[in-house]
Amino acid sequence: MKKIHIIGLGLLGGSFSLALKQAKPDIKFTGFDANPKNLEDAQILGIIDEAKEEPDADTDVIILATPANTLSGLLIKYLDQVGPNTLIIDFGSTKENLCKAVTEHPKRAQYLAGHPIAGTEYSGPKAAKADLLDKKVFIICEMELTDVHLKGMAYDILEALNMKLRFMDAEEHDRHLAFVSHLSHVSSFMLGKTVLDKMEDEKNIFDMAGSGFASTVRLAKSSPAMWAPIMEENKKNMLEALSLYISNLSKFRDKIIAEDFESLASEMQKINKIGDILDLGK
């Protein structure tokens, strides 16, 4: 493995390169970002060794790390053009539409559908960190559809990055992620909006906000350029997750109206167990 080309030099693409450069210093990184500022920053920060829009013919691995709704177009374009020894991996947060878009592609075996479970509320190459992916989960979907030899390069990379592999089908991935990731972002954005709307005529409200609010609203700083496309790509599951969330909130509100605080307390008690479950996952 001598050359990797990264398309999308933001938080994920950048962190991937910074970490892999430490582990495998002999690999040459080329790459591109549609945003000229990001492309320049990525060169200054050493995320890529050379900026170029198209990968060289001898590129071993092409990484797609762009917003979710751009991935199928890019994936088809590069599958069409690559030689037989190049593997394409994407880092998208949604998988079902993307996998479906290339099911019948003659070079489907040269694609690995991936999703690193890592991120922060920040974006762009300057937010990239060499340790972002360390010990994090990397989900692979439809792994049986990827060529076994090309897949070897992916395993090499993921092992060098110290990532924990998980395998599942694309539909299951999107359904789960809607609940454990995408819904969190919407709940946080709408919490931020609710407070900001209120703040228009209420000055200094944030002076009273404690660490609990900061933690809950943190994801509302996330990039709309990344998250609006995720809503688009995961529409069906997002609607289910959001509807269940709204219904739970409405029932909670009804219990306050009915002054049924005993039932509220016993419900909260049951939800407390999420602490044990999350701690188990550490």
Added chain:
Amino acid sequence: MKKIHIIGLGLLGGSFSLALKQAKPDIKFTGFDANPKNLEDAQILGIIDEAKEEPDADTDVIILATPANTLSGLLIKYLDQVGPNTLIIDFGSTKENLCKAVTEHPKRAQYLAGHPIAGTEYSGPKAAKADLLDKKVFIICEMELTDVHLKGMAYDILEALNMKLRFMDAEEHDRHLAFVSHLSHVSSFMLGKTVLDKMEDEKNIFDMAGSGFASTVRLAKSSPAMWAPIMEENKKNMLEALSLYISNLSKFRDKIIAEDFESLASEMQKINKIGDILDLGK
């Protein structure tokens, strides 16, 4: 100031004592907790020097740090019984009902309505930390109704604890806190519930949860014994905050249904500014 009596030896009452003992080692702390295990732990941990249900007659300050719905009963009971040199301070998260309950009390001037903006998702004396209150905001309501000499003791204590004072009326306090604190807790609890409900037939879903989910759902570990009473005491404002939140979530869902992702992105962009506002507060 020689003797302080704390009723409710949990996270807040305990942290208060641990910090003040460092700053003012000569003060003797007595205290009580209705939970025998908490009372025992508080003695072992050095939160109180002596356990007793009722404060000594020469107690300078009585701290009420019990759940919000117990405060007015305790406040009236102790106002009725204390001598003229004792100040009572409460640490409750809601203030309007409590202040109203003692407006006409002949010893109203011996009460200071306080709210330290500090906490974690954990509770009980074992969760107490000497630095929990350090540099945090302490809100005082209706400060003009407290006796000026007794108030001096409160200022002494709050200065020793390195806390930042803010003043507002009780109604304003409860309205603001509903948005910047209480709503966060409900959004987090219901996020936890939505995922737990889904998890019943979906194993290992948490394996896929990233740090974003952990941060957003953290408050769902909070104590129901503390939070159900806050919903009760702040009912009116919670209903307003929850209704606005549900309405924002529903509109977001409608935009996904309508596939109006451009409008979603521009909305998220506007909400991003909450990052700057929160960072300003640091």
